[in-house]
Amino acid sequence: MLIALAYKYAKILVMDILLLEDNETLANGIYQKLKGVGFIIDFFLNGEDGLYALESKMYDLLILDLGLPGIDGIDIIKKVREWQNNLPILVISARDRLDQRILGLDTGADDYLCKPFELDEVVARTQALLRRSKRHLSYTLTCNDLNYDTKNRVLRKGNSFVDLNKRELTIFEHLILNLNAIVSKEDIVEHITSLDDDLNPTAVETYISRLRKKLGSSIYIKNVRGVGYMMAEHEE
Amino acid sequence: MRSKTTSLKQNLIVWVIAPLSIFTLLLSLFLYFYLQNKVNDFFNKRLYAIAQSIEQSIGVKDEKLFVDFPSFSIDFLSSQDKGVVYYAVQDAHGVVLIGYKNLFKKPIPKAHNKVFYDTVYDGIALKAVSYKTSITSVGKVYNAYITVAESMEERDVNIKDMLSILIGILIFVALFIIAVTFVAVKRGLLPLHSLNAMIQKRDSRDLEPLRFDAPKELEEIVDSINVLLHRSRDTIEYMEHFNADVSHQLRTPIAELKVKLELLYDKNNEDYIALTKLLDNMTHIMEQLLLYAKTNANTINFKHFTMVNLNKFCKNYSKKTALRAYKKGFDYIFQDSDETIEINSDPILLESMLDNIINNALCYAVDDNKNPMGAITLSIQRHEQAIWLCVKDEGKGIDEQSIHHIFDRYYRVDSKKEGTGLGLNIVRQIAILHKAEVLVRNENGLKVAIIFEHQKDNHTI
Known part of the structure; x- marks a missing residue:
């Protein structure tokens, strides 16, 4: 149902999503799934490249793993919030403790998804975040x-x-x-x-x-x- | 190890009072005999003085001894208020010159030394002194034997008086010693009591170091307790990190597997369904085992406990959980309490506890065809001083025998259903951590109630 709805969006919207995930299997899986739904995805396996991409291009959504090599996901959220306050951020992480979740959300993430997850769940959360963000308002x-x-x-x-x-x-x-x-x-x-x-x-x-x-x-x-x-x- | 615990206070009191009592008893015996001896000595000297007065009255006339001693003089010499004085003077041939005949039946010693002895005359117990004296007249020596005896009344009265005073003093001393011992022991043990009160007052979950201004003797004990507390904190932190590490390290490969499966297979593929089910089951078991380890009362970290608004918590929880119930075909109802209720809780544990109860309901509240039955109701109720957090389903409930076992580890009502058998055991563990009770009963379905004690001042743990 959610996928069907997402396809309907895809006819109207073209959304740029940045994915930062150091695990190649997961990154590829999410990339393929979201691409299949109709989103445009850029993905990087480390934080430095991700920050560079964020500086050089306007994205509609950031999907971020917290345990990135080089720069920690929490630091990336802090930097993003310094630059663009309204970029929706979906955190995917194996850190499942409540205080870690709260830290992620308090720092500025909009949603938090714990591993292991289903790709459909990633799609659903992505769509929900995009729906709620101000960016869709002309659609x-x-x-x-x-x-x-x-x-x-x-x-x-x-x-x-x-x-x-x-x-x-x-x-x-x-x-x-x-x-x-x-x-x-x-x-x-x-x-x-x-x-x-x-x-x-x-x-x-x-x-x-x-x-x-x-x-x-x-x-x-x-x-x-x-x-x-x-x-x-x-x-x- | 000693099988019977003894009181330090009792021990101290016994060890102080017992030797003192024995010492006091021995001292009183010594004093009693010493004083008795002194009294007797005094009276003996007086008795001897009377005898000497009589001796002064002995003279020789016509080569015969005579005693010129008026009887009233005896009364004067003895000058006693009580008792009777007896006397007798005999010559060498045993002829009584003066005094009472047959007063003395015992042979009189031949030596000049005076002899004091007890005797009985006319049925009266007497103390007597006898001695031999010699008078020389015209170159001839005449021997006389003087005996004076008196009844014991005055001696007894004096000894009794002294004994009374002695006993009075001893009782006073004994009471004083007991009182001083009690006070001293109590004061001495005061820091120990303060430390004990401090430990009793502390929540057993509080592992912060003891801050106690301990006297020298207790310093080491307090330090040792603090070392143990530190080790407990370390163990808990180690367990927490280990739990987080295991969780973190296992979650990523499981996520990878799930993603791979999703990309490789069609969603309706039988292999995909079976493998996904296995993975989900594995994830569930991993999470349950980690949660089980995490909720152990000895390794839980209570620093995550905070005051939680139960109304808001349950409402937010319901927003997530209702969707899960709907997906399984159940209806979902949340019945809030009219009043705002706060409890001291770890929200993530509270959520895990409710998840386990609701998962149980979603699994078992089905009819014979496995169709969901009715609604799952989460409610908050206040019954006097207790807060009831209830989850009720509308299924068939469980038989009374199983009710007593559902909190046992690995117990499953239906072994064909998926699950670890740890869920309700975890519920009970988490309830215990919240000092809450769990009540399970059939009530047109199964009702599980977590009963928290309502304390207005439970902000501190």
Whole structure:
């Protein structure tokens, strides 16, 4: 499902990804998989070459192994954050301890994937990061018969427009950017309200109900009881 | 090794009081006999003085001895309030010149030396003195035998008085010694008690060095304890590094294998499915074994424990875990508590504990056709002073016999299912590290509750 969605992106997006991984087998595997999905990949087996590449080219995403020879992955994250604050970084590492994960995320990584992983998981996390990053905002997100123009904030179902009010649209946008992931009610409330605006979390249920009616079977919004909501292409 | 532990305090008290008691007893016996002797000596001298007064009254008339001694003088000489004085003067032929006839049945010594002795007269116990005296008159020597005896009342009263005073002094001294011993021992052992209190007060998980202003004698003990604590910390850190190294070194080749398989085979290929399953199983076993080693109470590093907001933690955990439940066909519910609850916990261990319980539910809450049954519910409840973190499934539960064994190592309810048999054992280990209890019961499915003690001040460990 995620791969299918990624192919849909691939028709619209051409994303440059930099992969820094010292293990050749893993680097080749990730390279082939992401290339097969439609991304453009540059990969290097050490940190110095990676830093040079980052200096000379603008990438849409960095996939980084922390245990690189020469320069440690954490130092690369620090440097990247000094140069370009909004480059999404996906860390892949065999360091599985919580403090190591926290260190990676605190330093500036956007997501952390522990080895061993499945290549599909790498693809899914890559797509999720790209979706959430600001870089895609001038593109269109497609899911079943829905097309969402992120630049003009217009949602189409087939050939017709779907009429959503401001809050409904914001909730929809937040959910589709986190497709197949669970978003808590509090996150949604935080997203649709400003500081001087107050909203009861129970009101979110009303908006979701309206969204479900307006979107019909084009997309599925699952209520995760006690947690929040999850938007998915199909009912699981 | 001694089978019975003895109290240092008791030992000290016994070793101080016992010799002192024996010494005091011997001293009192000595004093008793010494004083008794002195009293007797005094009274004997007085008795002898009476006898000498009588001796002064002996004279010779017509070649015969006579005694010119009025009887009231005896009373005057003895000047005693209590008791009776008896006397007798005999000549060499045994004729009683004055005094009580048949007073003395014993033969009177022939020597001039005075003899003191006990005797009985008229049923009364007496102390007597007898001696021989010689009077010369007109070139002729006349011998007389003087005996004076007195009853024992006054001696006894004096000895009793002295004994009473002596016993009084001894009791006072004994009590004083006991009191001083107790105080001295207590004060002497005070640093030991302080050290003991300090150790008792410490959490058994705290391996920081003891900071104790120890007296000289305890310094070495405190140093030794600190050396042991240091070694424990080293061991824990070594275990932690070893665990991390093993984990790190194994994860990369397994990841390589997985990637190779994914690239070589089609996803529906039987070999790919079988090999991937094997690899996943291997990864799971590796992770479970490492987690099992990591959660041992003796090698856990408690510095990772911190105050965790359980509500937020469970909500974030649910965001990840619900997807896993959905993928397996289960529904997922999170029931939060109305109040904010914080517990002292290592979040990664807490997550591993919940993972193990939920994996168990995902594996066993299925019907005969292996179809998932209902929902998995994670809930936080507060029951008085206890926090219940519950995972409940809607499966068939397990038979009562198995309930008692599910926490045993390598015990598996269904051996056909995949798993290491370590999962729930790890759950219990982690619960113990959190000073929590694990409760398992059938309740329209299986309910596993981790019961934490609610402490408002458990910020410190």
